[in-house]
Amino acid sequence: MNLLLLGMSHRTAPLDLRERYAVADLRPALEKLAASPDIEECVIVSTCNRVEILVLTRAPDAARVRLRSFVERDLPNQSERPAPEELDAALYDLSDSRAVRHIFRVACSVDSMVVGEPQILGQVKDAYRDAVACGSCGPILSRLFQRAFATAKRVRNETRIAERPVSVARVAVDLAREIFESLEDKTALLIGAGEMIELALDRLRDGGLGHVRIANRTPARAAALASRVGASAHGLDELPTLLEDSDMVLTCIGGDRPILDRASVAAALRERRHRPLFVIDIGVPRNVAPDTEELESVYLYDLDDLSDRAEANALERRRDVDRAEAIVLEEVQRFEGWLTALRAVPTIRTLRARAEAIRSAEVARGLAGLSLPEPERESIDALTRAIVNKLLHAPLSRLRQEVDTEEGLAHLEAARVLFALDDPEAPGAGSTDPDEEKS
Amino acid sequence: MGLLLHQLASAAYLLAAIAAVLAVTVRRPELSRGAAFALGIGVLLHTAAFWQLHTLTPTPAMNSLPLAISLASWIGVLVYLLLLIRVRGEGLALAVAPAAFLGTVFGWLSLQDPKAAVEPLHPLWSHLHVLLASCGLATLGVAGAAGLLYVLHHRGIKTKRSRVGAGLPALETLDRVNTIALGLGFLLLTLGVVTGVLWVRATQGLFWAGGIHANATLIAWAVYAAATYARFGLDVGARASAVVSAAGFAFLSLAVVGIGAMR
Numbered sequence: 092m093n094l095l096l097l098g099m100s101h102r103t104a105p106l107d108l109r110e111r112y113a114v115a116d117l118r119p120a121l122e123k124l125a126a127s128p129d130i131e132e133c134v135i136v137s138t139c140n141r142v143e144i145l146v147l148t149r150a151p152d153a154a155r156v157r158l159r160s161f162v163e164r165d166l167p168n169q170s171e172r173p174a175p176e177e178l179d180a181a182l183y184d185l186s187d188s189r190a191v192r193h194i195f196r197v198a199c200s201v202d203s204m205v206v207g208e209p210q211i212l213g214q215v216k217d218a219y220r221d222a223v224a225c226g227s228c229g230p231i232l233s234r235l236f237q238r239a240f241a242t243a244k245r246v247r248n249e250t251r252i253a254e255r256p257v258s259v260a261r262v263a264v265d266l267a268r269e270i271f272e273s274l275e276d277k278t279a280l281l282i283g284a285g286e287m288i289e290l291a292l293d294r295l296r297d298g299g300l301g302h303v304r305i306a307n308r309t310p311a312r313a314a315a316l317a318s319r320v321g322a323s324a325h326g327l328d329e330l331p332t333l334l335e336d337s338d339m340v341l342t343c344i345g346g347d348r349p350i351l352d353r354a355s356v357a358a359a360l361r362e363r364r365h366r367p368l369f370v371i372d373i374g375v376p377r378n379v380a381p382d383t384e385e386l387e388s389v390y391l392y393d394l395d396d397l398s399d400r401a402e403a404n405a406l407e408r409r410r411d412v413d414r415a416e417a418i419v420l421e422e423v424q425r426f427e428g429w430l431t432a433l434r435a436v437p438t439i440r441t442l443r444a445r446a447e448a449i450r451s452a453e454v455a456r457g458l459a460g461l462s463l464p465e466p467e468r469e470s471i472d473a474l475t476r477a478i479v480n481k482l483l484h485a486p487l488s489r490l491r492q493e494v495d496t497e498e499g500l501a502h503l504e505a506a507r508v509l510f511a512l513d514d515p516e517a518p519g520a521g522s523t524d525p526d527e528e529k530s
Numbered sequence: 531m532g533l534l535l536h537q538l539a540s541a542a543y544l545l546a547a548i549a550a551v552l553a554v555t556v557r558r559p560e561l562s563r564g565a566a567f568a569l570g571i572g573v574l575l576h577t578a579a580f581w582q583l584h585t586l587t588p589t590p591a592m593n594s595l596p597l598a599i600s601l602a603s604w605i606g607v608l609v610y611l612l613l614l615i616r617v618r619g620e621g622l623a624l625a626v627a628p629a630a631f632l633g634t635v636f637g638w639l640s641l642q643d644p645k646a647a648v649e650p651l652h653p654l655w656s657h658l659h660v661l662l663a664s665c666g667l668a669t670l671g672v673a674g675a676a677g678l679l680y681v682l683h684h685r686g687i688k689t690k691r692s693r694v695g696a697g698l699p700a701l702e703t704l705d706r707v708n709t710i711a712l713g714l715g716f717l718l719l720t721l722g723v724v725t726g727v728l729w730v731r732a733t734q735g736l737f738w739a740g741g742i743h744a745n746a747t748l749i750a751w752a753v754y755a756a757a758t759y760a761r762f763g764l765d766v767g768a769r770a771s772a773v774v775s776a777a778g779f780a781f782l783s784l785a786v787v788g789i790g791a792m793r
Contacts, residue, residue: 251557269687272618272702365767367701384688387767396690 092131092231092433093151096190097158097182098143101204104181108173112142112166117221124161125227129153132229134222134236136197138214140204142166145194147231151186191235191426195419198239199246200253201412207253212243231433235426242422249418250411259397260294262404263371267298267339270369270390278302280337281322282330282351283344284312287373291341292320304333308344334359340370342378349380356383373397435494438503439487441512449518450479535579536600536638540631542572543607547627554624554697562697565623566614569607569630576604576634598664599787600637603630605668609711613672619707621699625675655729663722667786669715670754674779676707680772705768708775709761716758719782723751746785753778 099109114120114137124133124144132147144162148154162182163172173181185193196202198215219236222228228236246252264274271277279300281288284307292303303322307313310326317324325333327350334340334356344350351370356379360368370391372379377393384391454475458468490506493499511517546568553561580601610626613619683698698704726747730739738744757774760766 266687268700269683269698270701272700272706364765367768387769390687392690399690 092430093148093154094145094187094190094231094235095148095151095154095158096143096145096185096193097155097162098136098141099181099183100141100143100202102202103183106139108177108181109140109142111168111171111173112162113137113139113168114142114166115168117218118225120165121222121225121227123165124157125225127154127157127161129157132232133227134218134232136215136218138211140211141197143193143197145190145232145235147229155184188423188427192419192423194235195239195242195422196416198236198243199415199419200243201246201415201419206408206412209253212240216240231430234429238422238426242419245422246415246418250414252408252411252415258294259373259394259401260291262397262400263291263341263392264294264298266371266390266392266400267295267369270367271338274299275301277338278304278336279339279341280333281305282327282340282342282378283307283374284309284316285343287343288341289316289320291343291371291373295339295341296320300339304337306330306333331355331359334368335362338366338369340368340379341373342371343373344378345374346378347376350378351383352380353383353386356389357386360386360388371397431500432491432494435490435499435503438506438512439490442487442506442510443483445510445512445517445520446479446483450475452518533638535575535582536634539572539575539579540634540638542568542575543603543627543631543634546572546623547631550621550623550627550697553621557697559621559697562620562623565627566611566620569623569627570611572630572634573604573607573611576600576607580604595787596636596639598660599633601660602664602668602671603633603637605665606630606633606671609669609672613707613710617699617703617706619676619699619703621697622672622675622679622704622707624698625679626672629671629675655725655732659722659725659729662718662725663786666715666717666719666722667782669711669718670775670779670782671715673708673711673715673775676704676711677772677775677779680704680708680768681776684769684772701768705772708768708772712754712758712761712771712775716754719751719754723747743785747782750778750782750785753781 099112101109104112114135117135117137120135121133124130124135124146129148129150130146131149134145136143136145144158146154146158159182163178193202194215198212200207200209200211203211215236219228219233223233267274267277274295277300279292279295279302281292281303284305288305295303303317303320304325305313305317305320305322306325306327306329307316308327310324313324313326316322330350334351340351342351356368356370365388367388367390370379370383370389372391372393375394379391379393381391381393383389454472458471463471486506490499490503493502507513511520514520546565549561549565549568553559553565583597606626607630610619610622613622679698680701683701683704687701699707726744727737730736753774757771757778760774761771
């Protein structure tokens with residue numbers, strides 16, 4: 092049995108290519124793929140950042156060809172198809188432990204565009220559920236995905252991969268939460284109406300910010316942005332009044348001189364009875380006079396301060412990613428151990444069947460010439476069965492326990508040779524495991 | 531049994547203190563919730579310990595300093611837990627839990643050699659004074675804890691270097707806790723001082739007994755009166771109020787506990 096993964100992601104394919112291969116409804120695609128004779132089990136993960144197909148197969152070469160043709164012919168949702176070389180460059184093909192490691196990394200959000208983002212785990216779970224629902228996910232891939240979810244949980248619990256903001260805007264939101272109990276009842280004053288302000292506003296809104304006012308040199312631009320984001324628009328001449336009622340000020344506006352100086356902020360503080368004022372100045376050159384920071388109730392962070400904090404977080408996050416990779420590796424090894432243990436099952440079953448066939452044949456032959464009553468025949472039958480079970484118990488246990496080691500695999504091979512399990516002419520060949528028959 | 535329950539309450543408070551310290555050092559804010567939970571368990575054990583002491587014959591002297599401090603710790607934790615209904619201040623456990631632990635240890639050390647209660651003259655004033663003064667001390671202790679954490683957290687954000695913020699409540703929360711506890715604590719302390727005066731008046735016929743304990747307590751009351759007026763009447767900044775709360779509690783502790791222990 093082999094695992095194969097074919098896919099493209101934000102690392103290998105641009106958005107317009109990924110869009111063409113995104114699968115809106117997974118079930119028909121899964122049913123089509125699962126109908127292939129070379130594919131035992133399959134799961135498709137399709138998000139805005141990746142399209143990946145994971146399959147379990149007994150014929151990897153044939154399955155690889157099938158997967159490629161499936162991606163080329165069945166997946167594209169637009170008539171316009173990319174050039175083969177463009178598709179070649181975008182697709183990656185992983186097998187066995189590399190495929191397992193990849194799926195674990197995806198579930199843990201280590202492979203995400205924004206490392207640590209929590210949505211991907213839910214998306215992988217949805218993909219798994221769809222595959223289970225349409226019957227394309229069997230015991231091996233089920234186990235693989237269950238382990239992937241457990242690994243993601245471990246990574247989340249044992250690292251802080253998702254908790255360290257690395258963008259300037261998210262650092263600002265984090266700082267705001269250290270100052271204010273809640274952002275919902277707070278008012279932010281945004282000075283400027285450019286792209287940076289808009290981006291930062293998105294993050295602040297995500298953080299739960301309540302009220303927003305936008306002030307700009309050109310009131311029309313402020314009004315345009317305000318109408319898009321549900322805020323009020325003002326001119327810069329209103330700043331003194333606006334400052335009195337704002338809890339946060341986010342400023343990014345052009346100009347040679349600061350638009351907020353210490354005196355104007357101090358006056359506003361007096362009016363607001365020294366309630367804290369969080370000022371984020373991402374303008375270059377700075378929009379707020381640096382000595383404003385000396386005011387006790389003002390928490391002033393400029394672009395450098397925020398970048399320093401973001402960089403420190405990024406460094407910590409890299410350490411978290413290293414820890415997450417180590418966890419993934421550990422879990423991949425554990426899964427492979429389980430997968431390898433499955434290899435012992437056919438040998439153990441054949442050996443037990445062979446032993447049972449020989450035992451029952453010999454008992455039948457030995458008792459054939461004796462006229463023993465039924466209870467005694469049953470006693471002899473039970474006795475011989477007990478002897479065979481006891482003889483086999485130790486070697487079979489050892490084979491089960493050691494199968495994930497090199498020595499264990501050698502023992503497995505030795506058992507097949509010593510007991511002639513692959514020889515169809517050997518005594519007892521062709522029998523089936525009695526336990527399997529019972530079940 | 532009372533001793534054992536006191537020791538168990540101390541253990542719960544110690545556990546809370548460890549969780550609260552870990553919340554800040556390893557930056558796991560969820561550990562603060564664990565600390566608050568451990569404080570809740572501790573306060574239940576502490577309540578059972580006091581209830582058990584109350585049923586003893588003869589009853590240990592609750593107006594003894596160690597047990598009064600243990601009582602103040604119990605009230606302090608209760609005030610903290612009640613505040614959590616209104617504010618997200620689990621991180622306050624960083625200051626409340628160690629103080630509660632030390633308070634209960636002080637209490638149960640004294641229980642190893644318990645003195646029977648000596649029924650004071652005019653027991654109503656005596657009991658009211660001990661109860662109100664303990665409540666005042668405990669509530670001002672919570673204000674002091676919030677003030678101390680505010681000063682540290684404020685400094686961390688201002689200097690842009692500190693990384694302790696993750697386990698602490700927001701500055702706004704600490705300020706709210708400080709303001710509420712300062713107002714309530716000052717009221718209780720005032721009532722404690724008034725009932726103390728009435729007790730002295732009833733037993734000794736004097737309005738003011740004097741002595742280092744009474745004089746130091748009066749100075750602490752005056753400091754708190756000024757701090758409360760400044761906070762509610764003059765709208766001084768949150769940091770100044772926090773500094774006064776932390777320093778005021780240090781002085782009050784010295785006046786009540788330090789001087790009491792020396793006597």
